[in-house]
Amino acid sequence: xxxxxxxxxxxxxxxxxxxxxxxxxxxxxxxxxxxxxxxxxxxxxxxxxxxxxxxxxxxxxxxxxxxxxxxxxxxxxxxxxxxxxxxxxxxxxxxxxxxxxxxxxxxxxxxxxxxxxxxxxxxxxxxxxxxxxxxxxxxxxxxxxxxxxxxxxxxxxxxxxxxxxxxxxxxxxxxxxxxxxxxxxxxxxxxxxxxxxxxxxxxxxxxxxxxxxxxxxxxxxxxxxxxxxxxxxxxxxxxxxxxxxxxxxxxxxxxxxxxxxxxxxxxxxxxxxxxxxxxxxxxxxxxxxxxxxxxxxxxxxxxxxxxxxxxxxxxxxxxxxxxxxxxxxxxxxxxxxxxxxxxxxxxxxxxxxxxxxxxxxxxxxxxxxxxxxxxxxxxxxxxxx
Numbered sequence: 001x002x003x004x005x006x007x008x009x010x011x012x013x014x015x016x017x018x019x020x021x022x023x024x025x026x027x028x029x030x031x032x033x034x035x036x037x038x039x040x041x042x043x044x045x046x047x048x049x050x051x052x053x054x055x056x057x058x059x060x061x062x063x064x065x066x067x068x069x070x071x072x073x074x075x076x077x078x079x080x081x082x083x084x085x086x087x088x089x090x091x092x093x094x095x096x097x098x099x100x101x102x103x104x105x106x107x108x109x110x111x112x113x114x115x116x117x118x119x120x121x122x123x124x125x126x127x128x129x130x131x132x133x134x135x136x137x138x139x140x141x142x143x144x145x146x147x148x149x150x151x152x153x154x155x156x157x158x159x160x161x162x163x164x165x166x167x168x169x170x171x172x173x174x175x176x177x178x179x180x181x182x183x184x185x186x187x188x189x190x191x192x193x194x195x196x197x198x199x200x201x202x203x204x205x206x207x208x209x210x211x212x213x214x215x216x217x218x219x220x221x222x223x224x225x226x227x228x229x230x231x232x233x234x235x236x237x238x239x240x241x242x243x244x245x246x247x248x249x250x251x252x253x254x255x256x257x258x259x260x261x262x263x264x265x266x267x268x269x270x271x272x273x274x275x276x277x278x279x280x281x282x283x284x285x286x287x288x289x290x291x292x293x294x295x296x297x298x299x300x301x302x303x304x305x306x307x308x309x310x311x312x313x314x315x316x317x318x319x320x321x322x323x324x325x326x327x328x329x330x331x332x333x334x335x336x337x338x339x340x341x342x343x344x345x346x347x348x349x350x351x352x353x354x355x356x357x358x359x360x361x362x363x364x365x366x367x368x369x370x371x372x373x374x375x376x377x378x379x380x381x382x383x384x385x
Contacts, residue, residue, distance in 0.1 A: 039336035052276030065250035079287035094171035096323030146190030157182025
C-alpha cells in the first residue's frame with residue numbers, strides 16, 4: 001500500500017498525512033471476517049494418544065521428527081488435557097463438554113464407552129453444527145472406519161450408533177444429529193494406514209486425506225484419527241511406542257505440508273495428544289501448530305487446554321461458542337500469522353497509537369511514526385527559510 005503526498009501548505013500536508021494514515025491503518029487491520037478466516041481458511045487436525053509433552057519432545061531419536069516440527073513451527077508448552085481416560089478429552093475438543101452434553105464420555109478413569117443409547121451426546125450442539133452454520137465444509141477421517149477393516153455398523157444415516165475399533169477416539173459418532181443424517185455421514189471417511197487395525201505406517205499413510213488436501217475442493221476443517229498403533233496408544237500386537245508414532249508423523253506430515261492446500265492457501269496443521277500421564281490442570285501434552293498459517297520458532301508457556309482449540313476456531317472463523325468452557329477459554333491465536341497482536345473489543349488490531357484531535361488549529365494526529373515524520377518536515381521547512 002502506498003500513498004503520495006504533494007507539497008503544499010502545512011495544513012494541507014497535515015490533512016493529507018491524516019488521510020493516508022487512516023487508509024494505511026485500515027488496510028493493515030486483522031480482518032476478523034466470519035467465515036473467511038482471520039488467520040487460516042483450512043485446518044487439518046491430527047489426534048495422537050497418551051503421552052505428555054516431555055515424552056515426545058526433545059527425547060532423542062525416538063521423537064526426532066516431532067521435535068523438529070515443534071522447533072520449526074509453534075509449540076504450546078503448557079497445553080493441558082482435561083480429564084482421563086481418552087473419551088472425555090475428545091468430546092471436550094468437539095463439544096466443549098466431557099460428556100457430549102448427554103451421557104457419553106467418562107471421567108476419573110472410568111472405562112470409555114462406545115456409542116449407544118446409554119452413551120451418546122444426542123443432538124447436543126457440536127463443532128459440526130457451528131461449522132455448517134457458517135457455511136464452512138468439513139471432513140473427518142479415521143483409520144479402521146470402513147472396509148476392509150470395518151465392514152459393518154457403518155454411518156449411513158439410518159444407524160444412530162455406528163462404531164468401529166477406535167470409535168472412542170472419534171467424537172463425531174457420539175452425536176445423533178450427525179449419525180442420523182446420511183449427508184453428514186458422507187463427510188466421515190475411512191483412511192488407510194495398513195491391512196489391519198494395528199498396522200504401523202511409514203509410507204503412503206492416509207492417502208485419502210492426502211488426496212483431499214491436494215484436490216480442487218478441500219474442506220475447511222479436516223480431522224484425522226489414526227489407528228492405535230500409529231497414534232502411540234498401542235495394541236497387543238503393536239506395543240505403545242514413541243518411535244512408531246514419530247515415524248508415522250514423519251511419513252504423513254510432510255505430505256500434508258507440501259500439499260496444494262498448504263502451499264497455495266492459508267492453512268494450519270494442529271497436532272495434539274488427547275492426554276498425558278499427569279492430571280488437569282497440569283497434564284501438559286504436545287500441541288503444535290504448523291503450516292503456512294503458523295508462526296515459526298515460537299514456544300509459549302501461556303496456559304491452554306482442549307477448550308482453547310475450540311476457542312481458536314471460534315475466533316478465527318467467527319463461530320458461536322458451544323459452552324461456557326470454550327467461550328471462556330484462551331484462544332491460541334498467538335501461534336498464528338496475522339493474529340498475534342492483541343485485539344480491541346471490535347476485533348480490530350491497532351498497529352500504533354492513534355488519537356485524532358480537532359479544534360481551531362484544524363486536525364492533528366498523534367501517533368509515534370507520524371509525529372516523528374511531521375517534526376522532521378517542520379524542521380526541513382524551517383531550515384529552508
